[in-house]
Amino acid sequence: MQHRVYLQYDNIVSPLGFTTADNFTHVLAGKSGLATTTIAGAQALQVCAGIVANGPLQNAFHHISSNPAYTRFEKLCILSMHQAISNSGVDSASPRTAVIISTTKGNIDMLYPNSYPSIPAERLYLASAAQAIAKYFSSNNQPVVISNACISGVMAIVTGMRMIKFGQYDHVIACGGDIINEFTASGFQSFKALSDEPSKPFDKDRTGLNLGEAFGTVVLSKTPADIEIFGGAASNDANHISGPSRDGSGLKIAINKALTDSGKSVMDIDFVSAHGTATPYNDEMEAIALDSLGLAEKPVNSLKGYFGHSLGGAGLVETIISTQTIRQGKIPATLGYHKHGVSRPISVVRETLSKPTNHVLKTASGFGGCNAALIFGKA
Amino acid sequence: MSTQLTISKFVRMNNAGLWLNGEPVLTQPTGEIKAYLQQLYSQLGVQYPKFYKMDSLCQLAYIGAQLLLKDDSITNLYASSEIGAVFANKASSLDTDRRFHETICDSEAYFPSPAVFVYTLPSIMSGEIAISEGIKGENNFLVAAEFNPHQQVEYLTNLFATKQVQACVAGWVELDFENFDVLMYIVEEQTTGIQLSTIELKQLYTAKF
Numbered sequence: 001m002q003h004r005v006y007l008q009y010d011n012i013v014s015p016l017g018f019t020t021a022d023n024f025t026h027v028l029a030g031k032s033g034l035a036t037t038t039i040a041g042a043q044a045l046q047v048c049a050g051i052v053a054n055g056p057l058q059n060a061f062h063h064i065s066s067n068p069a070y071t072r073f074e075k076l077c078i079l080s081m082h083q084a085i086s087n088s089g090v091d092s093a094s095p096r097t098a099v100i101i102s103t104t105k106g107n108i109d110m111l112y113p114n115s116y117p118s119i120p121a122e123r124l125y126l127a128s129a130a131q132a133i134a135k136y137f138s139s140n141n142q143p144v145v146i147s148n149a150c151i152s153g154v155m156a157i158v159t160g161m162r163m164i165k166f167g168q169y170d171h172v173i174a175c176g177g178d179i180i181n182e183f184t185a186s187g188f189q190s191f192k193a194l195s196d197e198p199s200k201p202f203d204k205d206r207t208g209l210n211l212g213e214a215f216g217t218v219v220l221s222k223t224p225a226d227i228e229i230f231g232g233a234a235s236n237d238a239n240h241i242s243g244p245s246r247d248g249s250g251l252k253i254a255i256n257k258a259l260t261d262s263g264k265s266v267m268d269i270d271f272v273s274a275h276g277t278a279t280p281y282n283d284e285m286e287a288i289a290l291d292s293l294g295l296a297e298k299p300v301n302s303l304k305g306y307f308g309h310s311l312g313g314a315g316l317v318e319t320i321i322s323t324q325t326i327r328q329g330k331i332p333a334t335l336g337y338h339k340h341g342v343s344r345p346i347s348v349v350r351e352t353l354s355k356p357t358n359h360v361l362k363t364a365s366g367f368g369g370c371n372a373a374l375i376f377g378k379a
Numbered sequence: 380m381s382t383q384l385t386i387s388k389f390v391r392m393n394n395a396g397l398w399l400n401g402e403p404v405l406t407q408p409t410g411e412i413k414a415y416l417q418q419l420y421s422q423l424g425v426q427y428p429k430f431y432k433m434d435s436l437c438q439l440a441y442i443g444a445q446l447l448l449k450d451d452s453i454t455n456l457y458a459s460s461e462i463g464a465v466f467a468n469k470a471s472s473l474d475t476d477r478r479f480h481e482t483i484c485d486s487e488a489y490f491p492s493p494a495v496f497v498y499t500l501p502s503i504m505s506g507e508i509a510i511s512e513g514i515k516g517e518n519n520f521l522v523a524a525e526f527n528p529h530q531q532v533e534y535l536t537n538l539f540a541t542k543q544v545q546a547c548v549a550g551w552v553e554l555d556f557e558n559f560d561v562l563m564y565i566v567e568e569q570t571t572g573i574q575l576s577t578i579e580l581k582q583l584y585t586a587k588f
Contacts, residue, residue: 042485104500112484124473125469125524146520148519149502149503162540168537182483186491191493233517235460235515236506238515261543369509
């Protein structure tokens with residue numbers, strides 16, 4: 001027997017706020033969480049990024065827990081999960097509730113000696129960090145940790161959906177995000193992938209991405225709710241490990257599989273929440289994939305101008321914002337987009353668009369040539 | 380005849396040996412891992428210069444995948460988009476993370492390289508195998524505290540239930556310092572064979588061949 005899967009509750013912790021509502025309000029107001037900032041470390045890198053301010057983070061964490069023995073990454077996860085779990089009323093301690101953590105680097109700042117003197121060195125290992133987070137919420141199941149580059153967040157939802165659909169669990173709490181520090185910033189900078197200014201997805205003058213901290217949590221459940229997760233899938237370009245295939249064929253495979261999985265067709269899709277990292281190659285590849293599938297006339301946006309690329313958090317945060325779109329009938333503008341800069345006539349939203357939105361397609365692609373697609377909407 | 384998910388082929392590699400379907404193959408492990416991986420590559424007799432760009436973790440995964448897929452039996456039988464690559468380990472990409480960290484932590488010797496940074500993601504191994512074998516289906520990477528057969532079986536069972544793949548290269552590919560630990564296998568729906576189950580995976584993992 002297969003169960004239908006619903007999105008019960010969600011939460012976002014980012015520079016735009018510590019609740020989904022605050023984040024969506026700021027997004028609709030055109031406010032970005034990106035700013036020029038200096039990354040602490042040997043090089044004091046100056047980047048345009050979305051960093052959660054430490055003061056508010058520690059204050060907010062202190063409100064929910066008197067135990068300070070958690071890393072920055074763990075605190076951001078716990079803070080993101082806390083409100084979603086308590087609002088949903090889901091029993092996180094139940095064996096029928098699974099926990100998924102989606103992250104590319106977890107506690108990578110623990111590579112620096114003495115970064116956290118009171119925290120066991122073992123927490124550098126992703127599963128150990130995930131276990132600490134799961135234990136905070138009294139979960140005794142082994143958390144599922146997904147670390148699949150930039151599609152991790154979408155795959156967290158796809159994986160969680162399957163775990164409920166096929167009956168292993170009744171609820172899944174999925175949280176994802178990445179801290180932005182010297183390791184990640186210098187790495188992306190070595191690829192010349194970073195923009196010094198807020199990024200411009202799909203724009204003619206786009207020069208690259210910004211990194212951002214944004215931790216999204218969804219509580220998936222077999223208990224009916226207003227938003228349903230219809231289907232999802234992943235694929236690989238099988239072409240190049242650090243650049244997308246030029247013809248978008250890998251992403252098309254993922255989108256087609258997601259459509260089949262969901263029982264929806266291209267005609268059912270009202271809006272596409274794209275990956276839109278604002279690198280020259282990604283946006284062009286996505287435009288080709290969407291256009292060749294007949295999605296060019298559907299409103300499409302990228303949220304990377306508000307949050308930056310939140311890596312392990314991207315698929316979750318952007319899905320959550322898009323569920324607000326479904327509920328409120330408002331598609332946020334693609335911040336940074338002014339002049340059409342991809343070779344296909346996709347319909348990039350440049351101002352908030354009021355439109356009844358029932359079904360959303362979310363896409364993501366990442367290093368290693370991976371792609372993922374998710375379809376969700378009104379139940 | 381009804382089919383079930385089976386482990387149709389498996390590779391076991393660790394510091395004690397290298398076995399394909401339970402039989403020792405190629406050279407048994409000697410000394411330092413980097414040299415051992417180079418040795419295995421030359422013994423495979425394939426021409427794949429990209430091997431030399433890979434980090435040790437991806438080289439390890441590549442060797443395992445070659446042993447499983449070199450005869451093209453899987454890639455001839457199934458469409459490329461119907462074959463998945465789903466792996467797991469404990470240390471993620473820490474082997475390369477540590478190396479990358481060394482290139483950035485000293486302001487006097489700061490030389491981050493994209494050729495190294497790209498390998499600071501464990502899922503790159505799926506990409507490397509996808510490219511060398513032309514595999515375009517499901518892609519995912521899980522990180523666990525230890526070899527977790529239950530988690531692997533749960534994931535793969537759900538994956539096949541979606542009917543999005545007909546075969547999957549899967550398994551545990553772990554490298555941390557000089558310890559390497561691999562149980563890589565192919566899953567297909569077949570009428571006979573080793574059933575994909577927690578007990579069977581555990582037995583393959585702990586067996587002394």
